[in-house]
Amino acid sequence: MKTLHKTLAATLVSASLMGASGMALAEDRHPETGEMLAEEQVFTYRALDESSSLDPQVVEDVDGSYIVRDLFEGLLNSDEEGNLVPGVAERYESNEDNTVWTFYLREDAKWSDGEPVTAQDFVYAWKRAVDPELASPYAWYMGLMSIENGEAIIAGDVDKSELGVEAIDDYTFRVNLSRSLTYFPQMVTHATTFPSPKWVIEEHGEEWTKPGNLVGNGAFVLTEHVINERLVRERNDLYWDNENNMMDKVVTLVINDENQALNRYDAGELDKTDVPAGQYPRLEKESPDEAHSIPQLCTYYYNFNNDVEPFDDARVRRALSYAIDRDVIVNNVMQGGQFPAYTFTPELTAGFTPPDVAFGEMTQAERDAKAKELLAEAGYGPNNPLDTTILYNTSEGHKKVAIAISAMWKQKLGVNATLENQEWKTFLSTRSDGNFEIARAGWCGDYNEASTFLDLMHSESGYNDANYVSEEYDAMSKEAQMMDDPSSVYTEMEELIAVDMPNAPIYHYTEVMMLKPYVKGWPFGDVQQNVQSKNLYIVEH
Template structure:
């Protein structure tokens, strides 16, 4: 009996996990707007619409419309069927079986099969793809993923198989009880092999792109706009209400607000510090809610990084001297939370630990910061000089300016500010061409490991190049523990002592949202929103 046959036999007596399908839920008596369009602002050009290449939040928002993975999320962040209608693990969470719906179809009329997921997942970890999210396949504990990424095994040896067109079986190298939640991430979405083989790296152009989601890509003008339109081949097209969704690239947040108030946008981020005023003037339009995200600064700990930053006293002095309450309460003013740990308190089943510097008063932190920097040999006679790299945005610039002033006034640190366009910035940060660089991390799934795994030596997004064997060991242990909370607390405490990153604040979603747009998932801290679940009501 083969491994697959044994698994299927065992599953025959197992109750599958089944959840209701999600779609736009328009209550009786609601009058819909004639114009079912949704137009929103993004700060930068997205990185890609290729599921295995996309690496940014705005790109993932587009990909979630164009492609559908095994599972999706409800407005409350609970798992819901996507292409898969049923999913279940074996007894020790090392093998997962997904049953695919038989009415899922690509936009060219080709049925979506388990083989499309096998192809996509092999493509994700294949070194030739050069996916910035290849590490996610290893993080999911898929059998042989690490060896394939390292070039030691062929992609065909990845622990995922299509038993038949509608049965996908995934073999894991370690128990992972939250594995199903990880399949809502864009990197795990299916890809059409025949289209990629025909068009190569041009397959994502609108005229070539074939998708299996609720929308197709009708237009893409780089640095300007991306337009997706409702797909008639999507299995739930009948319940998809929005016809057109447009992302407009607007670099200036104040210009975006002006265009929102002029009726050109249905959603935009509220400019820094403007939420209190706008909430009073537009109580039905200005919204703020917790996000599963952390804003922080990376410190370059590579060989080519600044010598001064290799001294933990310097790193801790910089962290301590930042008054996070000033940032959240006086500058941002949108419901953001000061961050002294990397993982947000909004994370499921995570209790924020009490790290030492987070328990001090700001005056105590400032006093210690001065002492630590002096111990490192820096002061008025030998000022520390640093640069902060950030991607072009007024809010990032303002925050970097305030932090540099804090460092100057309290520590005598002389700071220069460097800004870059988004994709250039990503390359520089990923290659270590910086001293200190801004970063934001939003959870790929709702569990503390989605944040703390960035502290692993081999993480693909460990842009500080931080390495601590004890942290690596604690992370590895956590993956097989039924309750890893003690490990997570220990990791946060170690990171607070090593200070490879400077956590600044935990995000809030602070938007101006057209009240006509209904069902925005404010209770989903991951903010995995799907245009198919939204609709626009008629104006009053």
């Protein structure tokens, strides 16, 4: 039996020393580190775009998931090193072949309206996530979790009531899988698996995530939300671990212009912002205690729409990918410590060793020569230049990458690439609907295992925006799911997509940010950067 026992949160503080907010009052010092705490525990940060949703079963973006982690809590959390720690579940266990997982919930977890959090709330949320009526953009993720009948329900072949989840009692939640899955606990830290309040959703419908309506079980409650401008969440006094949460308020400011955001950071309006492309070397030199470049479990890439001409021809896709000088992109354009990508899965991924794919072993000159040859074979050249469009979501960084790549294609291959940008939600719809030729994309691991990247290219993946279909790749994916150690198959999958090139991996991310030195508790050691505001605190400054 595999069991995770409850860990100690923070050093317990005597109730006589606790204020109404839950923060220690003994000399206003941090109970573990002894640091002097600021009187105001407020964290303000910049987001590039409005979040896709505040609904756990609907949210699909990184920034939105951070907000949802503050408003809701799943079965398990991750600590500052990325290790699993208790959330609503105090402990869990599996049967011998890892096909049945049982989670034992804490009895002191409450919703922000005072209702207890129960196993039924997880049953409701998970059935909701796979329900075709909701059409969650992350329904496919529940399929990856291999929950019994999950994929059939998502396909509309079986009723959601047949999903392999059950509430044994109010505080025991059991999941039955269709196959052995050793990393299943990692998958329940994702927002899609968080509980949802049935009574609130039934009362308010689509309006349930608005301030005043939203009921969550996280460390914070939603108090203000001005679309495309500002979102505020404040301490939830009913959160089970409220006494160890030192943060009173978190403010998200949506600022599309990253240079404007940096100016506002410098003016003291923001505690955290992203570093504009190309500015990290200067900022790291000027403010070494504020500029950070953290390796992150993410890949930046361009999707080729495999459904439309000429991108239904692998020679065209390979030619364009080969002609991208990734060293120039990371060293001259981004300049934030990013890593050139020749495989889709980052080297940081646990248990994964990137294979030496053929085009990654070439020199750039060799890649450029091969690109010309491939494009000529496909019928394009000086007398028949390829014209295309690169779609990206509005961002100065994405624009700079697109300008650089389009210039490479023009200079080396005579390709004419027009740039088109759209605001975030429109961009997501356009890309998902397949109304593009080439589209910018980024993927961050939902859990730390190679399948979180490689399953994206499965023909039935909800995020296979490249519309890549390969029976051989799908068969490999299925084979990997049946193996205790699928590393050899993962290598074969990477080698296959390096030939078929459904998309062009460009670089593996770093989290490049400015963070005020008085903000403490940031999870620098977590490659997934699953930030939770309840773990942050502000020291006197």
